[in-house]
Amino acid sequence: MIRYELLDLLKPTLTEELVVCNIGSPSQELHALDDQPSNFYMLGTMGLASSIGLGLAMATDKKVIAIDGDGSVLTNLGTLATIGNNPCDNFILLIVDNGSYGSTGDQPTYTGGRTSLAKVAEACGCENVVECSAEETPEALRAALDANRMTVIVSKCESGNVKCPVITMNPITIRERFMREVAR
Amino acid sequence: MAREIDRQIIGDLRDNGIDFVTSVPCKQLAGVIELVDQTDGILHVPCNKEDEGMGLCAGAYMGGMRPLIMMQNTALGVTLNSLATLIQFYQIPLPMLISYRGEVGEPVACQVEMALHTKALLAQFHIPTYHFHKAEDVAELPGILQHTQMCSKPTAILTDASFWGSAK
Ligand SMILES: Cc1ncc(C[n+]2csc(CCOP(=O)(O)OP(=O)(O)O)c2C)c(N)n1
Numbered sequence: 508m509i510r511y512e513l514l515d516l517l518k519p520t521l522t523e524e525l526v527v528c529n530i531g532s533p534s535q536e537l538h539a540l541d542d543q544p545s546n547f548y549m550l551g552t553m554g555l556a557s558s559i560g561l562g563l564a565m566a567t568d569k570k571v572i573a574i575d576g577d578g579s580v581l582t583n584l585g586t587l588a589t590i591g592n593n594p595c596d597n598f599i600l601l602i603v604d605n606g607s608y609g610s611t612g613d614q615p616t617y618t619g620g621r622t623s624l625a626k627v628a629e630a631c632g633c634e635n636v637v638e639c640s641a642e643e644t645p646e647a648l649r650a651a652l653d654a655n656r657m658t659v660i661v662s663k664c665e666s667g668n669v670k671c672p673v674i675t676m677n678p679i680t681i682r683e684r685f686m687r688e689v690a691r
Numbered sequence: 692m693a694r695e696i697d698r699q700i701i702g703d704l705r706d707n708g709i710d711f712v713t714s715v716p717c718k719q720l721a722g723v724i725e726l727v728d729q730t731d732g733i734l735h736v737p738c739n740k741e742d743e744g745m746g747l748c749a750g751a752y753m754g755g756m757r758p759l760i761m762m763q764n765t766a767l768g769v770t771l772n773s774l775a776t777l778i779q780f781y782q783i784p785l786p787m788l789i790s791y792r793g794e795v796g797e798p799v800a801c802q803v804e805m806a807l808h809t810k811a812l813l814a815q816f817h818i819p820t821y822h823f824h825k826a827e828d829v830a831e832l833p834g835i836l837q838h839t840q841m842c843s844k845p846t847a848i849l850t851d852a853s854f855w856g857s858a859k
């Protein structure tokens with residue numbers, strides 16, 4: 508199962524929650540599948556989805572899901588230590604781990620090799636870390652939301668992207684409609 | 692050890708609504724960082740790298756808080772992409788309290804190398820920049836914090852060795 512199919516499966520679960528979505532194909536696919544004001548699309552800045560999500564979760568009581576990628580977490584690996592040491596029970600980090608830099612042509616990342624982000628997250632102090640298949644991810648996400656505990660989900664997917672239009676929405680529009688959702 | 696100047700800076704931050712601070716330490720910022728950690732009404736979340744910190748600040752802002760980052764000028768190198776594609780692109784107000792290492796009074800030669808590029812990079816990125824050189828320059832801080840919110844931009848407050856040395 509590739510990222511697009513996973514996001515499609517997650518659609519019924521992503522309703523009330525605030526979603527911060529990773530740069531490139533992840534945001535484009537989510538936007539094409541299920542555009543909502545509660546989605547914050549990153550149009551650049553690879554690596555910071557988990558940090559934006561954590562900062563947001565610290566500032567709001569609403570549930571926040573950061574949909575990140577393995578390559579992006581690897582480039583900002585310190586984020587897992589910050590998350591592990593600042594647990595926010597309204598925060599879920601969902602890492603779509605397809606073992607590749609999907610957006611740029613599926614070049615392999617080290618998570619497809621010897622590196623386990625779940626183990627890194629645990630070693631960084633994250634208490635609830637779940638590694639699961641893409642198929643199991645909706646259930647894992649539902650369980651994490653119901654548990655009201657900060658959770659890191661590493662969802663093992665296949666590499667691959669579905670061609671979706673580039674997001675042309677103005678960044679200020681994305682931010683302002685998202686902030687209205689946060690304040691609602 | 693926090694000093695009078697550190698107390699004044701933290702007081703100005705509080706008075707101007709700053710309630711979220713992230714930081715990577717610098718010797719010159721040790722006093723403000725120590726204080727901010729103990730300040731009620733300001734959540735201090737240390738980050739590991741300053742671009743990560745800008746992500747935290749962007750999230751906190753969208754959640755309704757008023758963030759500020761404390762960092763060394765050497766961190767400009769790792770934050771330029773985040774400044775352009777996140778903070779500026781999405782128009783997020785972000786005051787940056789920056790220790791301006793490598794200016795007169797600097798004991799470490801290597802620090803001079805990034806000091807040479809600091810103002811040029813900030814100017815190239817169209818970041819409003821304020822330079823605190825004497826203790827009394829701190830009086831500009833409240834105005835700068837308000838200006839940052841007004842224009843929804845990142846702003847840089849450079850604090851050099853003479854500033855910290857002349858302050859009480
Ligand atoms: C600093 C920087 N380097 C490289 C890129 C190019 N880039 C954009 S998305 C991406 C891949 C991210 O991979 P991952 O987080 O695993 O997400 P995936 O697309 O695989 O879901 C890369 C390398 C970039 N945007 N910024």
Ligand SMILES: [Mg+2]
Nearest residue numbers: 576577578607
């Ligand atoms: Mg990937």
